[in-house]
Amino acid sequence: MSIHDEKYAERIAAQFAKYPTKRSVVMPLLYIAQEEYGWISPEAIQEVAELCDMDSTQVKSIAGFYTMYSEKPKGKHWLQVCTDLPCALRGADEFYEELKAYLEVEDGGTSRDGLFTVEHVMCLAACDKAPMLQCNFHFMENLDMDKMKTFIEEKRAEAKKQEE
Amino acid sequence: MHILLRAREIPDIHKYDVYVKNGGYKAFETALKMKPEEVIDVVKASNLRGRGGAGFPAGVKWSFIPKNEPVKYVAVNADESETGTFKDREIMETNPHQLIEGALICAWAIQATAVYIYLRGEFWDVAHELDKHIAEAYKAGYIGENIQGTGWTCNVYTHLGAGAYICGEESALLNSLEGKLGQPRVRPPFPAQKGGGLYGEATVVNNVETLTNVPWIINNGADEFKKIGTENSAGTKIFCVSGHVQKPGNYELPMGITLRELLYDYAGGPPEGRSFKGILPSGGSGPVIRVNDTTLDAPLSYEGMEKIGTILGSASIIVMDETVDMAWAASKIIKFFTHESCGKCAPCREGTYWLDKVLDRIMAGQGSLDDIKLIENVAKNMQGTTLCALGDFAANPVIHTVKQFPEDFAKHARQPENGKSNKPAAKQKATAGG
Numbered sequence: 401m402s403i404h405d406e407k408y409a410e411r412i413a414a415q416f417a418k419y420p421t422k423r424s425v426v427m428p429l430l431y432i433a434q435e436e437y438g439w440i441s442p443e444a445i446q447e448v449a450e451l452c453d454m455d456s457t458q459v460k461s462i463a464g465f466y467t468m469y470s471e472k473p474k475g476k477h478w479l480q481v482c483t484d485l486p487c488a489l490r491g492a493d494e495f496y497e498e499l500k501a502y503l504e505v506e507d508g509g510t511s512r513d514g515l516f517t518v519e520h521v522m523c524l525a526a527c528d529k530a531p532m533l534q535c536n537f538h539f540m541e542n543l544d545m546d547k548m549k550t551f552i553e554e555k556r557a558e559a560k561k562q563e564e
Numbered sequence: 565m566h567i568l569l570r571a572r573e574i575p576d577i578h579k580y581d582v583y584v585k586n587g588g589y590k591a592f593e594t595a596l597k598m599k600p601e602e603v604i605d606v607v608k609a610s611n612l613r614g615r616g617g618a619g620f621p622a623g624v625k626w627s628f629i630p631k632n633e634p635v636k637y638v639a640v641n642a643d644e645s646e647t648g649t650f651k652d653r654e655i656m657e658t659n660p661h662q663l664i665e666g667a668l669i670c671a672w673a674i675q676a677t678a679v680y681i682y683l684r685g686e687f688w689d690v691a692h693e694l695d696k697h698i699a700e701a702y703k704a705g706y707i708g709e710n711i712q713g714t715g716w717t718c719n720v721y722t723h724l725g726a727g728a729y730i731c732g733e734e735s736a737l738l739n740s741l742e743g744k745l746g747q748p749r750v751r752p753p754f755p756a757q758k759g760g761g762l763y764g765e766a767t768v769v770n771n772v773e774t775l776t777n778v779p780w781i782i783n784n785g786a787d788e789f790k791k792i793g794t795e796n797s798a799g800t801k802i803f804c805v806s807g808h809v810q811k812p813g814n815y816e817l818p819m820g821i822t823l824r825e826l827l828y829d830y831a832g833g834p835p836e837g838r839s840f841k842g843i844l845p846s847g848g849s850g851p852v853i854r855v856n857d858t859t860l861d862a863p864l865s866y867e868g869m870e871k872i873g874t875i876l877g878s879a880s881i882i883v884m885d886e887t888v889d890m891a892w893a894a895s896k897i898i899k900f901f902t903h904e905s906c907g908k909c910a911p912c913r914e915g916t917y918w919l920d921k922v923l924d925r926i927m928a929g930q931g932s933l934d935d936i937k938l939i940e941n942v943a944k945n946m947q948g949t950t951l952c953a954l955g956d957f958a959a960n961p962v963i964h965t966v967k968q969f970p971e972d973f974a975k976h977a978r979q980p981e982n983g984k985s986n987k988p989a990a991k992q993k994a995t996a997g998g
Contacts, residue, residue: 418721420763423743427726452743465745465906467727468685485848485896486648486806486882522729522900523848524686525650527806527882528813537688 403433403447412451422453426462430469439470467521468537474517475510477555480534483520486527495531496520498545503552515559516552565792567780567800568773569816571658580700583661589706591779595669596712603673607778609786611798616641616732616771617846617877619866622778628756629674629766637767638671639741639755640681640775643725643732647848647900648880651802652772654814656683656690659776660697664720666775668706669782671718674768678719682737685726694722729904733952734769736906738762747908748952771878773802793819797865801879805831808838808885820868824860827883838885842969845869846877848897849957851964852890873964890969891976894961895923901958912955915946919962926976933977940966 403412415428429451433444440463449456463469470478481496500518503511510517526532529541540551566572576582583589595603608623629636640663644652655663667679683691698720701707709717723741730736731746734755740746741762753760761767777799781789790798797819803826806812810832817826823843827833834840840855845864851874853859862872869876884893902916922939925931943959950956966973 418723421742424723424741426743427724427740430726431724454743461745462743465728466685466725469726484647484900485844485893488896489807489882489884489888490812521727522903523645523647523649525644525653525684527648527650527804527880530806534686537686539686539689 401436401443403429403436403444403451405436408432408436422451426452426454426459427466430459430463434469439473475515476559477516478536479516479518480521480524481518482522482524482526482530482532484523484527486523487530487532490530492531495543495545499548502545502549513556513559515555565800565818566816567792568655568659568662568776568802569814570662572816578658578660578697580661580697580704583659584704587783588661589665589701589704591782592665592668592672592706593712595672595782596714600673600675603669603782606786607673607781610781610789611786611796612774612777612781612789613797613866614771615773615777615801615878617646617849617875619876622770622774625756625770626670626673626768628754629768630758631675633758633766634677635763635765636674636676637762637765638667638674638676638679639734639737639762639767639769640667640679641732641734641737641769641771642681642683642687643729643737644687644772645684645729645732645904646846646878646880647897648806648844648882649804649847649878650806650880651804651814651878653687653690654802655772655776656687656694660694661701662779663772663776664698664701665706666778667720667770668701668711668718669778670768670770670775672716674766675716676718676768678721680741680762681720681722682731682741683722683724684731685724688724691722691724698722728906729900730906730952730954733954735760736952737769738767745906747906748954750951794863794865794867796867797876801864801876803864804878804880805883806881807883808834808840808888809883810835817864819865820863822861822863823881826864826881827860831883834883834885838887840883841886841888842884842890842893842965844882844884845879846875847880847882848900849953849960850875850877851960852893852968854968890965890972891923891927894965895920895927897961898923898958901954901961905954905958909950909952909955911946911949912958915942915955916958918942919958923962926973929976929978931977933974936966936970936973936977 415425429448437444445456445459449459483492508519531543532541571577604626612622613619707720725731728746731740735749736746755761755767793799800816801819802814802816815830842852853874859872862868866876898919902920905912905916907913939962943962946955946959
């Protein structure tokens, strides 16, 4: 496992071409590293630091500052639910409680099957389509628990099929 | 009439061919035939004010850029993270070429060498689509080397943030683009000055909605633009309406329209059988207003909102009906700012933390009437003491909600027993501090 893998070479080169400094590439590279490792692992920090000519401590501070870099391993589907005021006015708090109960997890927890990590996040700029969440950075909007149960069971069935 | 949300009238205008068929990139071609300073003069004359929240005149901002520097930048603020704001996303999804065109006109006006569009990380899909649209404009010769034979070279790039409200603050945005922590800088120097912008070069930072207005202004002239809206608030504005209305969503309307018209004629009024109670006209960061005839008839303009003690800001209008406990709403917003404070300035970092703790205590029924004075005191000490406006914004929900809806806070406070102090017991104090 490494972001030095050939499959990333073109994308990484394109990022370096965008900016006049190597340091500016740290955020795009952290995304690629997260794609490779599933989270921002110590190896990921090291590799990004070397490519950007930065100290690994500096890279770690960047990874820690932003919420979209995960500093611990997480489930295959990372569900970030907005529970901010506009969403809460349209039932997001109740939706989030039901979602956690259905998956039997606490805030920030991962379901026992390892498939779903759930956490609440701040405003995602989709207030008119609440309740909503982002799953691995893709928005899912106008949700209710029926839709979520269908989604969750579909993903569980998919995972089961892959195992067989 | 739509200047920005043109997809409401012209389906598929996000596609390059459809955009060009409907006059797309004509304004940029016109601008390229003008001298850069003439373009700045037109934008100045239009009174276009920054749509990100501060309302600073765009043309004036552009005119601050020094002429003789070899490297200059345009940074497009597409971080859109204010609670209740979802307009820039719709612009980028449904009318992306007009944003690109506006950014290019700005770049020509200040003779920039590159444009960076900084999108919040959560706009992952939007950014990847935008990259395709940029590639189309590049292919058509509107971006890149020797644009339209002018000898001027300019590139356009997207950059994804990764989840931090503070990166919508212009100097934090520039730090984030440079691969540093997204924390605000000490100013001066300002971004438009040498030493203050991106990589130390003079930089214009403009919001998505601001720049998307520019092609229309070049095509139709400053005077036509000024005919829309009010004297001090020219043009249309996208109002993001969320919360307790029948039809939440984006509404692009001339500035000066009243809150009543927006909320009843467009957003469909309150939920069946209920009435409006409070409104946050500028998302979580502006002062809340109590709904009554005076506030409902206030025009939605920079000056109109100021008159009723609040701000227009980015016009993210969060509507709350009579079922909402305003103390709960304030505590929700404080949780947002506590999470989003970047930690650089002590008054904001510590202030938001303590406001959150004490509000939790009040909401749990464990707070006293003195605690309400305490949060007001903490909030007032945050204002005017931080490097950026986040500290001021975070104080607003407390200061103004307590002022406008004192009864909603008082009902949670423990009542003092006869003759005894209503201060919390020592034990509870220790718990709240831990």
